[in-house]
Amino acid sequence: MITLDDAVAHRLGRRTASRVAGLGAGVLVLALLLSLSLAVGTRGIPLGSVWTALLNPGDGSRESIIVWQLRMPRTLLGIVVGAALAIAGVVMQAVSRNPLAEPGILGVNAGAALSVVLAISVLGVADAGDYVWFALAGAVLATALVYGLGVRTAGRGDGVQGRARLVLAGAALTACFGAVTGTVTMFDANTFDSYRFWVVGSLANRDTAVLGHVLPFIVAGALVALALGPRLNALALGEDVGISLGVRPGRVRFGGLVAITLLGGAATAAAGPISFVGLLVPHALRLVLGHDVRWLLAYSVVAGPILVLAADIAGRVVARPGELEVGIVTAFAGAPVLLWLVTRRAGRPA
Numbered sequence: 001m002i003t004l005d006d007a008v009a010h011r012l013g014r015r016t017a018s019r020v021a022g023l024g025a026g027v028l029v030l031a032l033l034l035s036l037s038l039a040v041g042t043r044g045i046p047l048g049s050v051w052t053a054l055l056n057p058g059d060g061s062r063e064s065i066i067v068w069q070l071r072m073p074r075t076l077l078g079i080v081v082g083a084a085l086a087i088a089g090v091v092m093q094a095v096s097r098n099p100l101a102e103p104g105i106l107g108v109n110a111g112a113a114l115s116v117v118l119a120i121s122v123l124g125v126a127d128a129g130d131y132v133w134f135a136l137a138g139a140v141l142a143t144a145l146v147y148g149l150g151v152r153t154a155g156r157g158d159g160v161q162g163r164a165r166l167v168l169a170g171a172a173l174t175a176c177f178g179a180v181t182g183t184v185t186m187f188d189a190n191t192f193d194s195y196r197f198w199v200v201g202s203l204a205n206r207d208t209a210v211l212g213h214v215l216p217f218i219v220a221g222a223l224v225a226l227a228l229g230p231r232l233n234a235l236a237l238g239e240d241v242g243i244s245l246g247v248r249p250g251r252v253r254f255g256g257l258v259a260i261t262l263l264g265g266a267a268t269a270a271a272g273p274i275s276f277v278g279l280l281v282p283h284a285l286r287l288v289l290g291h292d293v294r295w296l297l298a299y300s301v302v303a304g305p306i307l308v309l310a311a312d313i314a315g316r317v318v319a320r321p322g323e324l325e326v327g328i329v330t331a332f333a334g335a336p337v338l339l340w341l342v343t344r345r346a347g348r349p350a
Contacts, residue, residue: 019295022299027302030079030302033305033306034309036309036313037312041066041070042320049063074312075309077203078309079305080218080267080305081267081271082277082307083304084218084266085263085274086277086282086300086305087221087225087300087304088260088263088267089278089279090225090282091225091228091232091256091259092105092106092278093283095256095257098167099283099286103260104278105167105170106146106264107177108142108143108261109264110142110174110177110181111141111145114177116131116138116199117180117185117195118134119134120190121188131269133213136265139264139266140261143265145169145173146169149165149173200325201272201273201328203326210270214266214270217262221261221266222301224255224258225256225259228252228255229294230294232256232293234247235249236291274330276334277307277308280330282300284303311326311333315328
């Protein structure tokens, strides 16, 4: 005789197996896109030659040089940046309890951009590799200001009031930072010329040193996010229920902001502002997986890189012999989806 508990356990087991299988399928798709990213470009390389170059990295052939020195750093950076932005988006939407939120709402992008502009204009920084540290510092400072102005002004920072003030503080500081950035670039042509290549969001012309600079921050942010998964699930049931389960909303929200800052700040520092990844990936995964933050985080590690690599490959194909930066492609793809999500939510009853 099958009891109710046995039926529930069997159903949960099937659901878990299905999700694990889906995650495995995502890994296969990511592996295919990785191969295409190494093969597609101004000079196309057959996939067979790509694998030959991968297996013989030091043979000195033209294909090996292109694969290892030009496209491999770009591809690896796309994987890391995509995962970071997607994880940050999951945490941001869970912390704010707003499915339309993304890391940029905390001023991460605006703070990084302002810091880079000031580094170029005031300090004369000319090496794009040095932008990483200034962009990361600007992202950290922006998030700290948002937390201080938003959460602290709402007492403990719990409940709807704390979340609303957090979003409002982020929007206000983003506008202020954007105004200062625009003013500096308007009156300093040299700064604008250097800044415009970073601000579009691109994986091109980034070497492995850039990846090495940001990888520790992204790994740390991802570990914090994964550790917060069960607590974010508890908070999704409501502040009172979360507290009854032993969760402290203020601490969880602060931990979430730390994760978002590390992930979003490091990704923006490495590749420039790439919009909509932190919005589209969590929302798409939520339609398939539901609202379990733990599974959303696990899938975002794969789905984020899939979106970024697909956008980067598309940018190389549609504008041959030139290319469109990945930030432009994600903006083209993300803007219509955002409008659809907004109108879809607006049509729901309050």
